[in-house]
Amino acid sequence: MNADWWRQAVVLQVYPRSFADANGDGTGDLEGLTDRVPHLVALGVDAVWLSPFYPSALADGGYDVDDHRDVDPRIGTLEQFDTLVATLHAAGLKLIVDIVPNHSSDRHPWFRAALAAGPGSPERERYVFRAGDTPPTDWVASFGGPTWERVADGEWYLHMFAPEQPDWNWDHPDVRADHERTLRFWADRGVDGFRIDVAHYLTKDLSGPLPSQAELADCPEGLHPFDDRDDVHEIYRSWRKVFDEYDPPKAAVAEAVVRTHRRPAYASAAGLGQAFNFDLLEADFDARQFRRVVERNLDLAARAGSTSTWVLSSHDVVRHASRYGLPDGTSYVEWLRTDGTEPQLDLAQGLRRARAATGFLLALPGSAYLYQGEELGLPEVADLPGVVLQDPTWIRSLGTAKGRDGCRVPLPWTAGGDTFGFGPPGGLPAHLPQPSWFARYAVEVQDADPTSTLNFYRRALARRRELQSGEGLEFLDTPEGVVAFRRPGGWVCVTNFTTSPVPLPPGEVVLCSDGDPGGPGLREVPGESTVWSRT
Known part of the structure; x- marks a missing residue:
């Protein structure tokens, strides 16, 4: 078995409550995900990252965990989890599960x-x-x-998050031993890896003078005294010993929102092995920003002996098909407050740029993390009414910030039906309301359209699998507003961040993000698009 499968894997994040509902209760479940494994195979991903599926009061979308070694009965059973693992493995897919070690729920x-x-x-x-x-x-x-x-x-x-999420004391041996028990519990059930939630926050020291909130705000780097302490790595070194008990060793990736130069510590071979880099997610659709992000993170990954991760969307942010259709510098909190009306969203531009950015991301060496629904080009559902919002941000901000529900609306599988195929006919409504315009983004609609975003993702992932060889990258000279690089094996990725066409590189075009199913006859790289070619 390949112990390094994770180094260049394409991983789809599944937010289980919003993926597929098999029993019709309005909430996505493990059986629904298992039924949709053929969709994952057709898409071409290598692995699934499953967001929390544990028993929870859902004070924070499942990140308030009652029992770290069980399944929420609304989502399924341990037996159904085992069936999911077996089904994924039979299809050649890996499974990564979320571990939430900073806190439990207040019902634990x-x-x-x-x-x-x-x-x-x-x-x-x-x-x-x-x-x-x-x-x-x-x-x-x-x-x-x-x-x-x-x-x-x-x-x-x-509680560094919601009151329903009391923080663990990681100086206590019971806490350390119980989390290692949890890791072995899921590893023994066949899980291939772990995503570690807020990995930078675990260790805490309240013994000395503590800064005020005003002093924290004035800190040049905005660092909290609990943030990214050196002693947190003692925990991950002990976890690595647990991971290495298995053959092949279990993979792990840290959600570590830390100063850039601190990431390699989390991604070291003696620690978790890989760390998320959210820099592309935070960048504007801009050639200089994208190139700087890549250069910096490839260097960091090399220092760690790891590979980088690349992310454009997740369950925590406004979907990138919407972000790229808004003016640079837009406050997404304010935009959501207007129900997505001000500033005005250019949907066509947002999707065009989103596909171009995806083409760029998938050509990079390292792991690509996709978020469910981005393969459909889904925009943010920005106009959810306050009465249906579930995110704790809405409650804790006293209704001044909507939070993250707009990217968590259940997926559309069919153009018709009460829940667009998310649940069975006659089932309960989806736990978050789906807008009527979801019909045109449905899987069954896009499946039949060779120019659809879904089929673009399928082509891109298939081409990536064919072309990916080694972990090197060489940037090429380009006009301003264009980024191009060559990968081992002689394939080239060109992303045109401008609105005007630019010349094609020499070679056979194998992928174009701008609607062309294969690129035959293409003479230029269209504006706001990505083209792959090979010699």
């Missing part, structure tokens, strides 16, 4: 025991509790509101 048995046991108890030592008449700090949590919540006996517990 250990947190309930901590509340029941009271101040000074061993049970409370597994979390971060503090006494006092006032909160230990005035820090603001990631979803808004304070980071400290008071309990009935007067103590405060720390």
